[in-house]
Amino acid sequence: MSAYDREELYDMIDDVGTAMLVTENEYDLRSRPIKGKLYRDSGEIWFLTETPSDKTAEIGADKQSNLTYACPEKETYVSMSGHAAICRDADKIDDLWEPWAEAWLKCDKDDPKVAAICFIPEIAEYWSSPESALVQTWELAKAKITGKKPEMGDNKTMIMS
Template sequence: MTQPTDPAAARAKALEMIKDIRVAMLVTHDAVGGLRARPMHALQTDPDGTLWFFTKGHTGKTSEIAADREVLLTYANPANQDYVSVQGTAAVRHDPAMAERLWTEEARPWFPEGAQSPDLALLQVTAISAEYWDGRSGAMAGLFGSVRAALTGEPEQTAESGTARF
């Protein structure tokens, strides 16, 4: 596996990989120190590593975040063999203008009154670091990597991985 050495390139790579993945698993710490994961519909990924999600304002997850802001998000695109985990800090925001801007009809089953739903809140995750595994080349990369390895005697490299700091 290869790993870019340029920090800006690593950040850009991680953000590019997650921008089209619609569901992330959000991991929080529960009241007794355990870990809880739940799926979250990704709304937006900002260039600075800020990630946005809708949530209900009063849930177990919002209580857990109030007690411990450290979270982990995991993204997966198995079709491309792309995987990213993002460590960050979370905050629950009540910002009607931002909610309106990010509104999507896919959220209506949870928020029937739209962006003005009384219990609608935004979950803002500020990325601290990300790890990624990009196997996007898939089977063809494996084939070409095997041929290249056989011809050159160098180890096969069919995927790229890296760590990004924000």
């Protein structure tokens, strides 16, 4: 994976901001929106959470997780498979704490129910179509006439570790 591809992926993640975190319980997959902080130097994505909760129990039982980001307005989409872990490090919680956290979690950052989730991506795939809807329609019409594949943007899969 090139440094350019990695930075393009990170820019998409920062641009969207909120991900859907997918975990597995005993019987099925569960998704929920979660706002995280990307650390570009390590590639880790961290989230604040409350314990105990279904998501922390699911992460504890099966650390394999997925994050998805979507921005339909910009035609950018990201899916990342990796591992998640629960962390109670006070310095990390302090670093992640923002004004919304107290309102959302209904407590102070020193409360023992506050924890962080560290998501470590292993594989990432992204789709990016920077062209307008008009250009995309043109590409599809051109492909129909010429029989050639339309130029619809980038799709890349990357090993992250």
